[in-house]
Amino acid sequence: MTAAVAIRHHGPVAVVEIANPPVNALSRAVRVGLMEAVAALGADDGVAAVVISGGAGRFIAGADIREMNLAPEEPFLPDVVAALDALDKPVIAAIDGAALGGGLEIALACDARIGSGKALLGLTETRLGIIPGAGGTQRLPRVVGVAKAIPLICEGRILKAKEALDLGLLDEIVEGDLIAAAVARAQTQAKRRVSALPVPAGDAAEEDAAATQALKGAKGVPAIAEAVRVIRAARDGDFAAGMARERVAFLALRQSAEAAALRHLFFAEREAGKVPGLDGATPRPFGKVAVIGAGTMGAGIAVSLLDAGLSVTLVERDAEAAEAGLARVRGLYERPVKSGRLSEAQAEERVSRVSPTADWQRLADADLVIEAAFEDMAVKADIFQRLDAIARPGAVLASNTSYLDLDAIAAMTSRPQDVVGLHFFAPANVMRLLEIVRAEKTAPDVLATALVLAKKIGKQPVVAGNCDGFIGNRIYAVYRRHAEYLVEDGAAPEEVDAALEAYGFAMGIFAVSDMSGLDIAFAMRKRRAATRDPSERYVSIADVLCETGRLGRKTGAGWYAYDTAGKKSVDPRTGEIIAAARAEKSISPRAFAAEDIQRRLVSVMANEGAKELEEGIALRASDIDLAFVNGYGFPRLKGGPMFAADQMGLPEVLREVEAAHAAGGAGSEASALLKDLARTGGSFAQWRKT
Numbered sequence: 001m002t003a004a005v006a007i008r009h010h011g012p013v014a015v016v017e018i019a020n021p022p023v024n025a026l027s028r029a030v031r032v033g034l035m036e037a038v039a040a041l042g043a044d045d046g047v048a049a050v051v052i053s054g055g056a057g058r059f060i061a062g063a064d065i066r067e068m069n070l071a072p073e074e075p076f077l078p079d080v081v082a083a084l085d086a087l088d089k090p091v092i093a094a095i096d097g098a099a100l101g102g103g104l105e106i107a108l109a110c111d112a113r114i115g116s117g118k119a120l121l122g123l124t125e126t127r128l129g130i131i132p133g134a135g136g137t138q139r140l141p142r143v144v145g146v147a148k149a150i151p152l153i154c155e156g157r158i159l160k161a162k163e164a165l166d167l168g169l170l171d172e173i174v175e176g177d178l179i180a181a182a183v184a185r186a187q188t189q190a191k192r193r194v195s196a197l198p199v200p201a202g203d204a205a206e207e208d209a210a211a212t213q214a215l216k217g218a219k220g221v222p223a224i225a226e227a228v229r230v231i232r233a234a235r236d237g238d239f240a241a242g243m244a245r246e247r248v249a250f251l252a253l254r255q256s257a258e259a260a261a262l263r264h265l266f267f268a269e270r271e272a273g274k275v276p277g278l279d280g281a282t283p284r285p286f287g288k289v290a291v292i293g294a295g296t297m298g299a300g301i302a303v304s305l306l307d308a309g310l311s312v313t314l315v316e317r318d319a320e321a322a323e324a325g326l327a328r329v330r331g332l333y334e335r336p337v338k339s340g341r342l343s344e345a346q347a348e349e350r351v352s353r354v355s356p357t358a359d360w361q362r363l364a365d366a367d368l369v370i371e372a373a374f375e376d377m378a379v380k381a382d383i384f385q386r387l388d389a390i391a392r393p394g395a396v397l398a399s400n401t402s403y404l405d406l407d408a409i410a411a412m413t414s415r416p417q418d419v420v421g422l423h424f425f426a427p428a429n430v431m432r433l434l435e436i437v438r439a440e441k442t443a444p445d446v447l448a449t450a451l452v453l454a455k456k457i458g459k460q461p462v463v464a465g466n467c468d469g470f471i472g473n474r475i476y477a478v479y480r481r482h483a484e485y486l487v488e489d490g491a492a493p494e495e496v497d498a499a500l501e502a503y504g505f506a507m508g509i510f511a512v513s514d515m516s517g518l519d520i521a522f523a524m525r526k527r528r529a530a531t532r533d534p535s536e537r538y539v540s541i542a543d544v545l546c547e548t549g550r551l552g553r554k555t556g557a558g559w560y561a562y563d564t565a566g567k568k569s570v571d572p573r574t575g576e577i578i579a580a581a582r583a584e585k586s587i588s589p590r591a592f593a594a595e596d597i598q599r600r601l602v603s604v605m606a607n608e609g610a611k612e613l614e615e616g617i618a619l620r621a622s623d624i625d626l627a628f629v630n631g632y633g634f635p636r637l638k639g640g641p642m643f644a645a646d647q648m649g650l651p652e653v654l655r656e657v658e659a660a661h662a663a664g665g666a667g668s669e670a671s672a673l674l675k676d677l678a679r680t681g682g683s684f685a686q687w688r689k690t
């Protein structure tokens with residue numbers, strides 16, 4: 001027996017306990033241990049029945065995802081599950097925590113499943129771009145029916161004990177000693193193999209509806225369409241045929257590029273919270289939070305704080321603006337109430353935790369203040385000076401600035417160590433990304449506080465260094481610039497957008513610009529005009545659009561035209577402005593295939609990301625990927641720009657970046673890191689700053 005699996009005898013009942021901390025993942029040692037335990041107990045005449053347990057507070061949280069990037073090693077999980085299924089003694093799964101993925105597949109091969117109130121059950125494989133591969137797609141429909149199995153598997157839903165009981169997935173919820181109850185039950189339990197049960201007849205219309213719904217939510221994830229097919233096949237032949245079908249689909253998906261990308265993001269999320277220099281830093285309390293500025297961002301930030309159970313003081317310039325801020329917060333709750341995600345009473349309760357005010361003295365006892373006023377250094381300077389005078393010692397002072405120099409903001413106070421950037425993304429109550437900007441003097445415990453806050457409010461933190469645009473907006477600016485070079489060189493904006501959408505972005509970059517409004521970037525370009533490198537290629541098409549009043553969706557026209565219902569169409573006037581810009585520079589337009597556009601834009605993003613890695617602005621390539629996937633609509637199935645570049649092969653990325661440099665001039669040079677990795681056969685994924 002391996003150390004990961006132990007057997008304890010309770011009279012005629014053997015309790016097999018898995019111990020592979022922290023979550024009892026199904027690593028090879030666990031699979032070997034289970035296999036040996038099943039063989040030993042099957043042969044032991046003194047054992048009449050078996051209980052499988054994951055110990056207190058646990059069951060088995062699923063496969064060991066680290067092993068998924070390696071060649072599979074025997075025994076394979078389906079073989080372990082088959083051995084368990086074949087055991088001719090009753091087996092009870094005793095679930096006191098997460099039974100997910102392969103963990104639930106093991107429980108489904110038992111004759112009964114009982115759990116404590118803390119049991120969590122789910123087949124979550126599709127979240128990683130695969131389907132259950134050890135019988136989950138064939139056993140679950142035998143227990144809950146095809147129509148219910150489809151959404152459970154396709155959405156990777158995790159059921160609480162009570163929900164699982166209602167579905168018949170748990171046979172009993174035990175209050176008190178779970179193992180004692182399992183041992184008692186094991187002695188009276190008859191054999192009831194799920195694999196031998198018929199698939200319930202079910203209602204064909206209900207099954208069709210479940211399948212349609214699942215495919216609608218699939219967003220191109222191949223695993224979901226495959227899961228629907230394999231689950232429905234549970235009814236087509238016998239159990240063995242269904243299992244064979246599941247196996248083929250599982251193996252193909254496991255090797256797919258999409259699954260590799262999702263696995264990459266899974267690890268990226270866990271890595272992102274590991275930040276050097278924080279050892280021993282104790283996060284500061286943030287029970288009393290205040291937000292300064294209740295505009296678009298301030299209101300959204302307030303809502304994400306309220307949603308996490310916090311109370312928020314919302315500070316504005318005057319009483320009227322404060323009331324308008326409260327109205328904005330209230331407005332943000334309309335949609336979740338309408339859709340039924342939140343009850344009217346819940347929304348009311350949340351809104352009741354906001355106190356709008358124009359009285360700055362209210363900031364005196366705040367633990368954490370998040371500034372979200374105008375993006376203007378003079379405004380921020382004034383606010384941080386006033387905060388310095390009012391806030392209590394040790395309060396964390398955060399700014400939501402998108403581009404301004406955080407060191408300069410911190411320098412407005414006598415306590416720069418307490419200042420940090422908390423860069424939320426619009427809409428702040430929805431977008432998952434939170435860029436945490438570490439200024440030169442930010443104290444480790446302030447950064448640690450920001451990371452805890454991110455977790456509390458359900459955001460994905462990514463730590464960035466201080467530079468113009470931090471991690472995300474800096475790369476986005478390069479991406480946009482090169483999209484405009486492509487347009488000036490011959491691609492139509494709608495061709496660029498179509499290529500990006502075909503790549504997996506929900507919206508192309510020009511449609512996004514129209515949606516956010518072209519005026520903000522225009523104002524910034526004007527501000528920076530004096531300091532721009534003259535050898536950087538400058539495309540003035542967007543300036544002309546703005547000068548002619550085409551500020552995007554809000555003015556009915558920008559890169560595209562919009563009708564009164566907001567539907568966009570290609571606008572010949574934009575075409576004329578583009579043609580004039582080309583003529584002025586004597587550019588003869590050439591054609592770009594969708595793949596050319598995709599390759600170019602992903603390459604320049606990764607190149608700018610490489611510069612951030614060199615400079616220490618981003619700690620690791622996977623942080624950049626997380627930022628783009630969670631804040632900028634980069635397709636999850638492509639894993640982020642750095643991962644996508646690794647997949648393309650860095651020598652090819654470098655060739656593309658050199659072509660982009662020829663097209664873009666200063667500012668578009670290949671990064672030294674990219675050149676180095678391309679030359680030495682390295683990858684962004686493996687690179688770490690030394």
Ligand code: NAD
Nearest residue numbers: 293294295296297298316317372373374375401402424426
């Ligand atoms: P906004 O104009 O919608 O809101 C700013 C609010 O701040 C207004 O309600 C204004 O009355 C208030 N305000 C201004 N000066 C103030 C002061 N001295 N005291 C108190 N309140 C004051 O702007 P926004 O889009 O919400 O942007 C706010 C900040 O968030 C900016 O720094 C911006 O760069 C950043 N940001 C914006 C976005 C975005 O997409 N809009 C995204 C990320 C970050």
